[in-house]
Amino acid sequence: MNKFRTHTCGEITKEEKNKSISISGWINKKRDHGNLLFIDLRDNYGITQCVIDKNNSNFNKLEKLPLETVIKINGKVVERSEDTVNLEIKTGEIEISISSFELLGSTKELPLPVFSDQEYAEEIRLKYRFLDLRRKKIHNNIILRSKIISFIRSEMEKLGFLEFQTPILTSSSPEGARDFLVPSRLNPGKFYALPQAPQQFKQLIMVSGFDKYFQIAPCFRDEDARADRSPGEFYQLDIEMSFVQQEDVFLVVEKLLVNLFKKFSDKKILYTKFPRIKYSDSMLKYGTDKPDLRNPLLIHDITNVLQRNDVKFEIFKKMVKSGSIVRAIITKNTKNKPRSFFDNIDNWAKEQGASGLAYFTIIKDKELIGKGPIGKFFPSEAIKEIMKITSAEEGDSIFLSCGNVNEVEKILSTARQKIATDLNLIDDNSYAFCWIVDYPMFEKDELSKKIKFSHNPFSMPQGDINNLNLSKPLELKAYQYDIVCNGTELSSGAIRNHIPELMYKLFAIAGYDKKSVDEKFSGMINALSYGAPPHGGIAPGIDRIVMLLAGEKNIREVTMFPMNQNAQDLMMNAPSNVSEEQLKELNLLLKKK
Secondary structure, eight states: OOSSSSOOOTTOOOGTTTTEEEEEEEEEEEEEOOSSSEEEEEETTEEEEEEEEETSSSHHHHOOOEEEEEEEEEEEEEOOOOGGOOTTTTTTHHHHEEEEEEEEOOOOOSSSSOOOOOOOHHHHHTTTTHHHHTTTHHHHHHHHHHHHHHEEEEHHHHEEEEEOOOOSSBOOSSSSSOOOOOEEESSSOOOOEOOOOOOHHHHHHTTTOOEEEEEEEEEEOOOOOBTTBSSSSEEEEHHHEESOOOHHHHHHHHHHHHHHHHHOOOSSEEEOOOOEHHHHHHHHHHHHSSTTHHHOEEEEGGGGGSSSSOOOHHHHHHHHHHTTTEEEETTTOOTOHOOOOOOHHHHHHHHHSSSOOOEEEEESSEEEEEEEETTGGSSSHHHHHHHHHHHHOTTTTEEEEEEEHHHHHHHHHHHHHHHHHHHHOOOOOOOOEEEEEBBSEEETTTTTTTEEEEETBOOSSOTTTOOOEEEOOOOOSSSSEEEEETTTTEEEEEOOOOHHHHHHHHHHTTTOOOHHHHHHHHHHHHHTTTTTEEEEEEEOBBHHHHHHHHHHHHHGGGSSSOOOOOOOTTTTTBBBOOOHHHHHHTTTTOOOO
């Protein structure tokens, strides 16, 4: 028999009426009604209400105990009166009449309340994360995370995948984010790197003759924090498959994610067969390669309209002549919206660093006219052309942005979400998945103007690999793909380049000679030279999946022990200084600034 409890605080029902039981947990709440003291006792499984009469010798002792004290309560299960039943909790039809108690763990004064989920300063929450994790919402988020990972493992095994673990100490990689480096004591002056992802290892697993691999893999990248990205480390569902094409990977991932989201959410899944959107189309229609398909608003290019002689919007016309583009968002049936609605959008755009968003509404008078600050610059025929391009109708409004491609995409992608939110167009009770496909193999670096890989350098280019036109690298597309849900990128993946000769040619375009490739990717190149199967994979982010299913906007809310924005663990005081002796062992000398 367990010394501390006969039951948990989340399982006692009317079935145990009149039984003598023992429960242990934390004092979640106390309510003193004079002659009666009510105590809500909480453990990992739930809450049980306990009550003690003033005539009981333990009354005064319990009354003085602060919240979050750990105690064991002995007592009898009593059915609550009908008017005090709490159907929101499993134990809501009973309470425990306390006969005795035992103090198991005392507490100091709390730096933050545990029984409340109110917002608290990040510094306090992270420094006392063990207290923060006791709070109901975040405690449930972490339990949800555990259940999601268990379900994923089960589903992957059903799909015929085997789980393998890959090394944590590995070599530094020249591409991607900054590495976390680990000095080697046995090899003075040399360093390991923590893996940014198990990319090379999972490909080597395929070369080793294993057919389907997965891993809940820890990844380490020295990146700045964002709402959807933890600084330092994160977990991903790493997947790799042999003898597959792009569509084979899609089928596995779609099946997994549909089952997963149906299991852990009641929200609608808008597409069980995920739409495939070309990267170029996504950037045009949504201004981003992470589109939220719950949002019905689309972006249209109307640059040609601004080149018409009868359009008198001179500011935009001059910019177009110097190479700028003009794109627009149409809002349906907004002619009766007050002027403040449009001005708020314009002012918001200026707050984002843009010059604003020009706008007008299409009105039918004797002919089509534009109502709004710039409407007078567009004659009826120009408005008709805009309507043809954008499928706009009388009563719709148009928001326009002019500038270089990157500027316009940036402001209109965020404006699309802002406008849809203001118009209440986004269904928060749904998930909209999609694939972004046909990424360019290479891109030009804005600063250096040099050609570089746009995505994963180990990806297979599209087309006849024996007759690729490598003289026009920016026109090459790759079998690279992202999966996106509700505007959040869950994963990147690719069909891999398993042909060493082709890999050398592609790396040469990005400035790597054969010697550099052999040095940086010796394990990979060597392995591919001994008979490698066609293979591909993907790696959905566990943290972001849990964030979506928990309905959270910040990844910190689903991570057990996160760092702050400066990549510091305030609870464990990391990173920290190390002793001179440790540095000496590692043959390191710190250079003071």
